[in-house]
Amino acid sequence: MSDSLSKLEKRTAYTLVLPAVLLVFAIVLFPIFANVWISFKDIELKDIRIPEPRAKKIVKSISEKQSELKIVYKLRNSSLIQEIRNVQFQDKFPKDISPINLDPRCNFQSKKVICNFGNWEAKYRENFEINIKHNNGEKIDKKIIKSQKPILSGKADNPLLTTNFTLENFKKVFYENNFVELLLTTFYFTFFGTVGAIIFGILAAQLVNQNIQGRTYMRGILLFPYVGPVVALAYTWTLLLDPNSGTLNALLVNFNIIETPINLLGQKYITMSILGFEFKLRLALTTVIFFEIWRYFPLAFLFILARLQAIPQTLYEAADVDGASPIQKFIHITLPQITAIISILFMIRFIWNFNKFEDIFLLTGGASGTRTLPINVYQQGFAVSDIGMGSAVSIVIVMLLLSFMVIYFRLIGKRANEV
């Protein structure tokens, strides 16, 4: 009895879970594996369409009476690299109309012209003509002829499914792509973006956690950058930071803080001198990191605040009795209570910053030293249109991510459930 019940339970569970699992599998997991396949192929953006035979129909008059017409079909293979085998052509005509001097590849029966064009190599083009006449010598309506579209069919390989593989893409990723620079930029961006967001998150949470008026409003306002659409925010920042008429530069020049506007998003390096030491700062990258911090510290803030509000007040009261200073209270009570959430936040934000695409893309497009791995996927895949190469970079990202996750679950995975 209970056996059949648990069987029913299992069957029910699978029916409930399966649709969601299948969808996620098709859209999220399958592409990750498909990347592996594509990354070993030499394939470009223009190759991904399955080759098709195409025809454009043009109707011309050849006599005054218009009882005879000439039809030109501009035939072509849509692919520049692949052949199409066994191309079949078919076009229908109204009754009482028949072709004259039909091409030997074709035959005419029951109002249809059917042709067998054989194989078309890549880039194949042909102007194929059919002359038609009206059997009773009446005028043929050009529009009716024109409105009938020819049907073409043929067999071609799906370029994604062929089995010729190459290691070229990975060679290019590691040797011809400034790989070290790319990796360093990505880590620089990820690390400082994460740390900055967490530091500002702690500060903001500490502020809002105090007894001040309007703290609920403050919490709402602090979350604005996080909930706003990235497109709108990124363009607002580009406008603000614009060197020619951006508000920030105009303000700084107006108050004589700087002499000439600084191109904060378009300049790769800026030379700074502190205490006599000159060093170069990655300017555009730093600006992008600040945007990143601005946009994502609210998340850290929210989590830390939730944790802070759960700390029992009695701890602080006891500390007051012992005569602890505010700094001591922060170091000895608050910090130990939030280290767990901070380590989780660090890992989560680290992984997401590592994958960040939109923010950098919208601010700089990856120019002036802000090219990170995700930006590189886009550049290779869609700007250079080398899909194989783009996939290879994706694979590198996935591999790095998997190793982060292993570290994450080793170090703090168990604690993740406690928070």
Add this chain to the structure above:
Amino acid sequence: MKFKSLSIFLIISSFFLSCILSIWKIMSTLQGLSFTNLNITPVFIIGILLSLVFVLIGNKLSHLVKIFSLSLIFSILYFYLNETSPYWYIFGVFLITLFFTNKLKKYSIQSLKEDFISEKIIFDFITLFGIVFFAFVILFPFYIMLVTSFKTQIALLVNPLDFSLDFTKSLSELFKSYFVIFETYNFGRYILISSAVSIGTVIVTLLFAIPAAYAVARLNFFGKNFLSTSILIIYMFPAIVLVIPLYTVFSQLGLRNSIFGLLIVYTATTLPVAIYMLQGYFKSIPKEIEDAGIMDGQNWFGIILKIIIPLSLPAIASVALYVFMIAWNEFLFSLMFLDSPKSFTLSRAIQYLSGDAETPRQYLMAGSVIVTVPVLLIFIYFEKYLVSGLTAGSVKE
């Protein structure tokens, strides 16, 4: 000891006052006032004097009289020390000083003798400063976005600091950018598409997520643990690595440039989050209520429909809002999949608009305002649900 805490008090408080007054000056500059100097030093010095006088007076005057008279004197001094400025600006200075002196209320010569008073002063003013700082840094870009959409390109090129709005103009003149983007750039259509995609995503996600979350929360089946851990891992995976394979497959299936294609992708990427958030809530519903339903002869469909859903409406609402915001704000997939203006979402349309260097910036900002306002309104109105959803899901942007 007393001297040390007094000087810290004077410096910190005056520094705070100078900061707010500088922000006020910057904001006024953006209203077209031509200031060229922040004058921090003189403001700082009279700020120190103000705090000193405040502490010295102590309780000799009633608090209200004290703050009013001190603020008045400060504003007059400020007026003479600074460049010529209109009266509304000085009135602002007066209000700020009033606010500031009111905050000084708890300090007196006696209180400066307390334990750790220097640290407390620093903490107090850092808190105040922090709130002003965060509010300014966060709201400033939103402010610029809004006011730019009401200006014209020429006016901004002539004086990039003048964001003052000319209310003598007619309303249609003021909202010109909005009319233009609706009429010339078809934003009405994009709003419809964005809404359709987002609402569609919410509905489809809930249809898939509620049963799955129920199974994960309640039923025993082989692979359940594996499923719940893989949910966690899947939403760590970035959209950018899905883009190339999805692009190729969608191209071959003809799903690019279609709202349907976008809907599938959004649903699949938000499903793990939705399931994770919902199953947590379902687990908290007492099992006895369901047992009663089973007794009545309900099957799982009836239980979900008649017991689970009505009991977890707040959680479902927060998931729905959350998914809506993700779908509404999404940019990467709409950039990759949509290249015909017929099927643009709002985000993609704004990006397309910015691709043309000739597009005046006020149009871009008007578009940005249009895409931002709905999310912010939803967020403000449903903040409670969303915040609980965000922290419960702990996830995804």
